[in-house]
Amino acid sequence: MSGDAAVRTHADNPGIAILKQRFGDRASTAESVREHHGRGEGWFPTMPPDLVIYAHTTEEVAEIVTVCAEYRIPVIPFGTGTSLEGHVSALHGGVTVDLSQMDAVLSVNTEDLDCRVQAGVTRKQLNEHIRDTGLFFPIDPGANASLGGMASTRASGTNAVRYGTMRENVLGLTVVTADGRIVKTGGRARKSAAGYDLTRLFVGSEGTLGIITEVQLRLYGIPESISSAVCQFPDLESAVNTVILTIQSGIPVARIELLDEVQMAACIAYSKLEGFEPAVTMFFEFHGTEASVDEQAAQVQAISTDFGGSAFTWAKLAEDRTVLWEARHNAFYAALAAAPGKKGLATDACVPISKLADCILETKQDVTDTGVFAPIVGHVGDGNFHLCLMFDPDDPEDLARAKGIVERLNHRAIAFGGTCTGEHGIGYGKMSYLTAEHGEAVSLMRDIKKAFDPNNIMNPGKIVSI
Structure with missing residues (x-):
């Protein structure tokens, strides 16, 4: 496979048959399973993969990716499916690697305030596991997301104003690269000056550079x-x-x-x-x-x-x-309940704290002028806020009005020195705003993507186009 405009289905690719035979009952082509894995919680249409495989180990993920690399089959990682910008949509078909059964807490180091988990462990599961140690993991995006998915999307949440985001709280990773290599980045030390910071490169890469299978995390003492x-x-x-x-x-x-x-x-x-x-x-x-x-x-x-x-x-x-x-x-869900029959287009932006009032008030006025039902909620301590724009899925003009507000919000936030997404990520939903925010730096992102994934099989069509 080469390029983002590749074929939509790979059902007849010999690599699919090889993987089905290898993983047996853990490899599914059932329509309901594929449909479930073809969308997150965003408004985007369902785009299912050709095959879903439930992996149990890093070595199995490497085996899957190796076959997909040989046969040029797209690979899409899947955690709990709570992402909002189309991250898990199989835009070109391929194989979805479901990591939810990789749910072991591998180690907890209470003296050093860190732990290591498999990617499918959810934040609530981790906090339940370590509750009796007097420690907790503070990153709280609202949904009970998987920690691998949270690292992949550089998630944030309600506690970010004090404890930071996943970027600040991931110490190291185990990643399967596009050619099937298993790579460990970072470590348990609280700082390092050794080589390129690959951990930060993979955090927020949304599965486009590799599949995160294990995460080393900072922990904190439960407050008195x-x-x-x-x-x-x-x-x-x-x-x-x-x-x-x-x-x-x-x-x-x-x-x-x-x-x-x-x-x-x-x-x-x-x-x-x-x-x-x-x-x-x-x-x-x-x-x-x-x-x-x-x-x-x-x-x-x-x-x-x-x-x-x-x-x-x-x-x-x-x-x-x-x-x-x-x-x-x-x-x-409260917003959805308040607008029966409508879907929610959730979006976010983040600006410097000094610009927060101007950005929110201008956005609120835009919502009022447009007449769209769009509640505002936000982690405003770090300048981040969200809109949930409700639209009639059977009315293209209603969707267009909602998209217009999103477009104006993104450009407004960027003009204020902010970002088009504080924590939702880019996926394919916000790709068009990346150049407006980063300019020529996007070409460097594209070069990195090509270097790590020359055949463009890793979650193709997300973040940058090839």
């Missing part, structure tokens, strides 16, 4: 005290200015989440939140000692009050915090 708070505001500008001043004041909040009045109304209805108005709302969480948490909370409450915040409600009990954060994580 955790407290959450909810505050409601008269308008978006007041809420966003609260965020900006909180960050500029150096208050080490763990989470700052924004829900506009549309999203809050949807969450109240869907998650049965009691005691709140359908108004612009901020969710805060504070980690540390009991004294430091109380101090952080008091500072944020004072800032919020100065900007007109009210109904400052505390949640120190774990069960009360769970209710709040489950409601936040279910925001996408």
Whole structure:
């Protein structure tokens, strides 16, 4: 196979028959299995592979890729299927390698605050496994995504303002390259000056350079005290200015989440939140000692009050915090429930914190002017926010209106010195904005892709076109 415009099906390729015979019951051509693996949670149409194989070891992944390399068959990695920009779509058919059964926690080093997991381990599974050690893994994109998928898409989430993203928390990887080699990158040391930083190259590569099969991760001590708070505001500008001043004041909040009045109304209805108005709302969480948490909370409450915040409600009990954060994580499903019969086009952008108010307010005005139902929610502590644009799948004009908002948001964020995607990734949904953001650097990305994958079999048609 060569080029992104290659054939759509490889069902008759001899390599498919070889892999079916080799993996037996773990190799499926059933239509339902293929359809399930042909789309993520985004709005994109289903594009199924020709074959799905459930791998159990790194060596099996290498064996699959070696056959696919010989017969020029596309290879698409699949974790839990929660990606949003078409990452798992088999644009040219081929073989999907499902890593969900590679779900072993291989080692936990409590003294060094790190662990190693197979790629199919989910973030909730890891935290359940290490709960009794007094440690936790903080990256929380909302969905119970696989850690290999999170590394592949450079995932982020609600805790990023304090703990960073997958980029900062992956110490090393095991990767199967396009020619079937098994490569280990990085290590357990907290820093290294040895050679090219291949770990950072594979993190965020979305399966286009290789398949991540194991991940070495940083862990953190569970805070002595955790407290959450909810505050409601008269308008978006007041809420966003609260965020900006909180960050500029150096208050080490763990989470700052924004829900506009549309999203809050949807969450109240869907998650049965009691005691709140359908108004612009901020969710805060504070980690540390009991004294430091109380101090952080008091500072944020004072800032919020100065900007007109009210109904400052505390949640120190774990069960009360769970209710709040489950409601936040279910925001996408709440938006879907609020617009029956419609689909959701989810998108995100990220800007420098000083530009956050301008970007959100201009976007909100665009949504209002266009008349699309599009709740706003975001991890605004690091300048990242999301839109879920609801559209009628049977109305091309409705979809076009939603896409127009996305296009304007992406170019607006880039013009503000930001990015077209803070955490969703590029996939094939945002490829058209990559050059606007990175310019000539995209040609270097294309050269890297060609060097690592000269036959363009690794998740072809994603990030850069060949």
